[in-house]
Amino acid sequence: MIVRIRSKDGNFRFDVQPNDDISVLVGKILDTAVDADPASLTISNQPRGNETPVVTLTGRDLNSLGLSHGDLVFVSYKPRLAANLSLPSTSTATPSSEIQATGARPWEIVExxxxxxxxxxxxxxxxxxxxxxxxxxxxxxxxxxxxxxxxxxxxxxxxxxxxxxxxxxxxxxxxxxxxxxxxxxxxxxxxxxxxxxxxxxxxxxxxxxxTACQASAITLQSQPFxxxxxxxxxxxxxxxxxxxxxxxxxxxxxxxxxxxxxxxxxxxxxxxxxxxxxxxxxxxxxxxxxxxxxxxxxxxxxxxxxxxxxxxxxxxxxxxxxxxxxxxxxxxxxxxxxxxxxxxxxxxxxxxxxxxxxxxxxxxxxxxxxxxxxxxxxxxxxxxxxxxxxxxxxxxxxxxxxxxxxxIEASVEPGIVRVKDEDRSQDAARYVPDVFFRYKNEYGLEVKKTAKPSFPVEYLxxxxxxxxxxxxxxLFRSTKFRIENRPGLEDQSVEGVIKELAKLNAPDIMPGNGGDHSRKRALAEWISDWHLVAFLATTQLFSSEDTKALIQAASSPNLLNNLGGLDKLLQSDGWQTLMAFTKELGSASTSLPPGPSGGMDEDIPPEIFDQIRESEMASGGGGTSSRIRICQYCTVENTHGGTDCEVCGLPL
The missing domain is CATH 3.40.140.10 (Cytidine Deaminase, domain 2)
Incomplete structure (x- = not known):
């Protein structure tokens, strides 16, 4: 049956069944309403008076409410004042109630x-x-x-x-x-x-x-800007x-x-x-x-x-x-x-x-x-x-x-775009207006041609x-640190960071003007790496404030001329924790025979791995859970725990 609806948004006709729940009709009404508060929705059989809140009619079907084919229902509602504008997450949204109060319009408040x-x-x-x-x-x-x-x-x-x-x-x-x-x-x-x-x-x-609600015909043309x-x-x-x-x-x-x-x-x-x-x-x-x-x-x-x-x-x-x-x-x-x-x-x-x-x-x-x-x-x-x-x-x-x-959709031929067919089904309703494009024919004359079923991608x-x-x-002067999400090819690890810090004698580098200037400069250059900063930010060793100090030092354009820019990082809790692990590596390594060149787990004792993991777990992170071994043949890090290299297949 057809039920006619009249509201401040206009007149509408909805196709419903007599045994449909009232929620079916309410859903159709809300689809046509502008920012309606569902809790304030009322219906009536007359323009003024006898308004009944729909929340009191939950569970009832349309037949029990006395609605029949061709009936006219009057609808009213209040706008959802507390709703926020639908703005992208990259900008600060302003509540619509504030906009209404100040008279501000979207283009006046955007940053x-x-x-x-x-x-x-x-x-x-x-x-x-x-x-x-x-x-x-x-x-x-x-x-x-x-x-x-x-x-x-x-x-x-x-x-x-x-x-x-x-x-x-x-x-x-x-x-x-x-x-x-x-x-x-x-x-x-x-x-x-x-x-x-x-x-x-x-x-x-x-x-x-x-013609009032459909899109006009489209003529594809080169964008002027x-x-x-x-x-x-x-x-x-x-x-x-x-x-x-x-x-x-x-x-x-x-x-x-x-x-x-x-x-x-x-x-x-x-x-x-x-x-x-x-x-x-x-x-x-x-x-x-x-x-x-x-x-x-x-x-x-x-x-x-x-x-x-x-x-x-x-x-x-x-x-x-x-x-x-x-x-x-x-x-x-x-x-x-x-x-x-x-x-x-x-x-x-x-x-x-x-x-x-x-x-x-x-x-x-x-x-x-x-x-x-x-x-x-x-x-x-x-x-x-x-x-x-x-x-x-x-x-x-x-x-x-x-x-x-x-x-539009892609076609088998890469340089051609296909225009989809119109679809009037409820699940995938799609309206496709006429689409045209212009080109010069063999006589040098400009010709207008329909873009259905396809047109060259260059027009887009x-x-x-x-x-x-x-x-x-x-801003980032170093590209030496391993890159993220390259499993088997380049694997990032806290152990690898500690090993590099030990080579730089980082625990001996103090804030201020004291100490070895060249050593501090080498540390500043090594830290200035986006991939290193992005990795350390995921280890849970650095708090949000420590991470801020890290990336600001790493991206400082004047850091090599003003090494004092490192001081805030060197004084942070996250850095001090990292230095504690690095010191233990140094003291443990002096009591061990030298391992094979490039061997990671041979020159870092297992107990240091355990301390790193315990620190990460205590701060809420998962840490690095596997031992890392570098293949002596292809120099790829292996974390799978097997006896053979996962890349070249030779014994580790």
Whole structure:
């Protein structure tokens, strides 16, 4: 039967059965309500009066309530004032009750990134010097030398800049004289059906649809702007260290780019992502791909750790390898990604869109307070001459909106995206509007063509330039510590940390200006390693305050010139505990005969292992539970407890 509902949200018709519980009807009503408090929901058979709270009708079916086919029910409710705005976890959410009280709107309360605050204080004008056409004095200005707007088309064409920077694009959209009634010029794309329909004249999708609630036809086009203009790797060592796993195994690798965003002056009002480290999550590499979980278990802790650096860091993107040596020469790699093939596969583009959707940029220029994403996709792949190079991309806002609306999917051919069919089933309702793309035919004429059933993936891509700094000054100066989540290839352990500290005579290094300056400098260089800091943060030996002291010392850009930056770390409880274990190693080692070169468990007595584990267990951590033995043939650490090496198979 059909029950008609009238509320402040409009008129609705719901298909229900007479023996349905009242909760079925309540669920349909709440789906059409805006932020309703279920406890305040009431129904009545008349516009005013006789309101009955639905909480008092629990367990009753619609027939027992006297409802029949075609009945009109009047609904009222109170908004859920205590609810928070649905804002991403990267920003501080403000209760909606506070917004209503102060009259604040989402774009007025959002906290923008540092690089956005910087560009909002600049006019972005492109300076030009005097030319031979100028007829005025040194203090004059004319049409030939006056500064250009940051979005000037001729300048971008002359300098081969394909996309406007985000802030240059904003300057183009935003009026010069804004007032308190300023309306944000940006609105995130949304290709989903509006539920409920704004007109309230029909049941919600998939039961009904009209021009007011359906998405308009989509014409794919090159995005005129980009959120990130340049990807800068702080040091070549970062990439080289990442590639070592592939070089040793031939299996593809994935890593998250840890870094920050800075102004980029090579393009007007540009933004660059500066990468300081690559953190590798748990993954299963294969010769032609890899598998990993997103989000991964340690993501929240890694994000929090990155924020504590001397210059706050975050995840600015991700990188993966797509390398395949040529059959003729194993030192060279296949040239897979090129104009006649593909740059980013349809599967990779959909993956990028999914991640960009989950990492929006806070923006005062968007009606929702968020717009776009600065997450960069980087690929290490073979070049035309067989070498290895980086390619960097983002996907467009159209790509993100299409993935969010479940409209597209990957195809067998990597350079082609498939448009899904419409689905009106209740379980997987999907509305797909008409999709078109433009291209130039063999006569040079622009032609509009339907994108169903497929279209080239290039229509979703935004190019990002990349490079290395001329004068490198990475925050993390060491790349010697073993990298996480490389089991069998590089295994991290507290025992390995203690052994290195013993070599550095770390227990003898004291705060202040006393002691061996060169020894303290060597310790400072060794500590300045992202992978070491990330590992020690998981051992439970360091408290949150001690971890903060550790990463701030490790990431201090001036540490080698001011070794006093180590003092807070050297005085911390976590460091003192680590030094106690290191001292015991030193005293125990002097009474033991020297072990084989590289042998870990031969020169660290088992009782020290036990003390480390007891300390970790007492502080709530699991610690390292297995003995580590290094194979004398392939030098790989073994923790499985067997008699043969888990990599080469030879006796340990």
């Amino acid at each position: 923008e990134d540092t690089v956005d605050k910087y560009w909002r204080t600049k006019d972005g004008k492109i300076s030009r010097g005097h030319t031979r056409l100028c007829k005025h004095g040194p203090n004059g200005m004319c049409d030939y030398c006056m500064p250009l707007e940051p979005y000037d088309t001729s300048y971008h064409t002359e300098h081969s800049i394909k996309h406007l920077s985000y802030h240059a694009y904003l300057r183009k959209l935003t009026p010069k004289n804004t007032t308190s009634s300023f309306v944000p010029p940006l609105s995130p794309l949304n290709y989903k059906v509006k539920i409920p329909c704004p007109t309230g004249s029909h049941p919600s999708w998939p039961a009904g649809i009209c 980009r959120m990130v203009d340049h990807l800068e790797i702080a040091s070549t060592d970062i990439i080289d260290r990442f590639l070592q796993a592939w070089r040793k195994t031939g299996l593809q690798r994935f890593g998250w780019l840890i870094g920050r965003y800075e102004p980029y002056d090579e393009v007007p009002m540009g933004v660059k992502a500066v990468v300081e480290a690559i953190h590798e999550p748990p993954q299963e590499g294969e010769l032609d791909g890899l598998s990993l979980g997103v989000p991964w278990e340690d993501e929240p802790s890694i994000r929090e750790l990155a924020k504590l650096a001397s210059t706050p860091l975050t995840i600015v993107g991700y990188v993966f390898t797509d390398l395949d040596p040529t059959p003729e020469d194993k030192t060279k790699n296949l040239y897979k990604r090129h104009p006649q093939s593909f740059y980013l596969s349809s599967l990779e583009a959909i993956f990028a869109a999914t991640l960009q959707k989950s990492s929006p940029v806070p923006s005062r220029s968007s009606e929702t307070g968020y717009f776009g994403s600065r997450l960069v996709t980087a690929i290490l792949t073979g070049t035309k001459d067989g070498a290895i190079d980086i390619s960097a991309y983002q996907v467009s806002e159209q790509a993100v909106a299409m993935v969010d609306a479940d409209m 891509l935004v190019n990002v330039t990349h490079g290395f700094p001329t004068n490198k000054a990475p």
